[in-house]
Amino acid sequence: MLIDGHGRKVNYLRISVTERCNFRCQYCMPEKPFSWVPRENLLSFEELFEFVKVAIDEGIEKIRITGGEPLLREDLDKFIGMIDDHKKGLDLALTTNGYLLADVASKLKDAGLKRINISIDTLKPDVAAKIAQKDVLHKVLKGVDEALRVGLKVKVNMVPLKGINEDEIVDVMEYAKKRGMTIRYIEYMENVHAKSGLRGLSGKEILSKVKERYSIRKIGREGSSPAFNYVTDDGYKFGVIDPHKHDFCESCNRIRLTAEGHLIPCLYFDEAMSIRDAVKAGDIAKATEILKEVLRNKPEKNRWSEEDGEESSRAFYETGG
Numbered sequence: 328m329l330i331d332g333h334g335r336k337v338n339y340l341r342i343s344v345t346e347r348c349n350f351r352c353q354y355c356m357p358e359k360p361f362s363w364v365p366r367e368n369l370l371s372f373e374e375l376f377e378f379v380k381v382a383i384d385e386g387i388e389k390i391r392i393t394g395g396e397p398l399l400r401e402d403l404d405k406f407i408g409m410i411d412d413h414k415k416g417l418d419l420a421l422t423t424n425g426y427l428l429a430d431v432a433s434k435l436k437d438a439g440l441k442r443i444n445i446s447i448d449t450l451k452p453d454v455a456a457k458i459a460q461k462d463v464l465h466k467v468l469k470g471v472d473e474a475l476r477v478g479l480k481v482k483v484n485m486v487p488l489k490g491i492n493e494d495e496i497v498d499v500m501e502y503a504k505k506r507g508m509t510i511r512y513i514e515y516m517e518n519v520h521a522k523s524g525l526r527g528l529s530g531k532e533i534l535s536k537v538k539e540r541y542s543i544r545k546i547g548r549e550g551s552s553p554a555f556n557y558v559t560d561d562g563y564k565f566g567v568i569d570p571h572k573h574d575f576c577e578s579c580n581r582i583r584l585t586a587e588g589h590l591i592p593c594l595y596f597d598e599a600m601s602i603r604d605a606v607k608a609g610d611i612a613k614a615t616e617i618l619k620e621v622l623r624n625k626p627e628k629n630r631w632s633e634e635d636g637e638e639s640s641r642a643f644y645e646t647g648g
């Protein structure tokens with residue numbers, strides 16, 4: 328079992344397999360970054376897997392693959408297959424924008440993927456094209472249909488933005504509800520990479536839009552999840568992630584690994600350590616030592632407000648959201 332320096336059990340690893348993306352979402356990566364991590368600096372799936380084995384053997388029980396856009400990396404199904412073969416029954420999940428999903432959903436499911444989160448901010452093609460700066464909606468919705476058809480458990484992530492998609496909060500819920508998917512609304516987190524002038528809806532504002540259609544009742548948080556759950560009067564369960572009000576640090580159970588091999592204990596890079604040399608040398612003892620040191624130094628609280636004021640310098644596409 329992995330316990331951090333503040334007594335929290337850490338059993339969740341998020342792996343960002345690439346920082347690159349085929350969308351340019353206004354709230355995340357509106358411009359291509361000034362520089363990408365050079366491809367030769369990325370760890371191969373075999374190298375990432377060396378670390379994943381250590382992490383699982385030490386107590387990681389849940390792995391989420393994210394990015395950037397993870398489906399841009401070829402052979403992702405093989406990576407998922409390696410993890411699944413190492414430990415059957417692991418909670419293996421993926422977060423994607425869905426654009427390339429229709430062609431690979433079946434392969435991913437066969438490889439051992441259990442769950443998938445798909446970002447859907449709107450059901451209007453022109454609004455999707457405005458947010459992602461590309462005509463994307465048709466392919467994304469096809470991806471959702473295919474993921475459901477092959478039997479993956481699907482959740483929808485929506486980031487409500489003022490003047491852009493705030494009028495669709497209930498419509499996207501209805502779309503998810505009709506297909507048996509849970510929706511989670513995520514408050515827009517201000518960050519220096521996002522398009523300037525964007526404004527998100529607060530959790531309270533999101534709920535008041537839902538209340539225009541439904542009466543709702545609070546359920547609460549499940550385990551270490553950052554989402555606060557609610558249920559509508561007709562029994563549909565949904566979640567709201569409101570980092571402006573709650574920091575979730577007390578129950579944080581996660582660490583993050585980037586495509587370059589930085590092991591990040593919290594949402595900031597400061598305390599990150601690299602597992603790169605250890606996995607390249609096949610040095611399991613060293614990789615284990617680094618994992619334990621990162622956990623010992625995992626901060627008690629994130630420094631979003633304290634360090635950056637209103638705007639975070641964190642790039643969602645680097646750490647994987």
Ligand code: SAM
Nearest residue numbers: 354355394395396423424446484515516643648
């Ligand atoms: N490309 C994939 C996707 O969009 O689902 C995975 C990576 S993306 C960084 C993961 C999640 O972070 C997405 O659900 C996205 O909506 C969310 N996200 C990105 N930028 C955000 C921001 N500024 N505030 C809140 N959520 C954000």
Ligand code: SF4
Nearest residue numbers: 348350352355395424
């Ligand atoms: Fe790409 Fe996801 Fe960021 Fe949008 S939110 S730019 S899809 S990484």
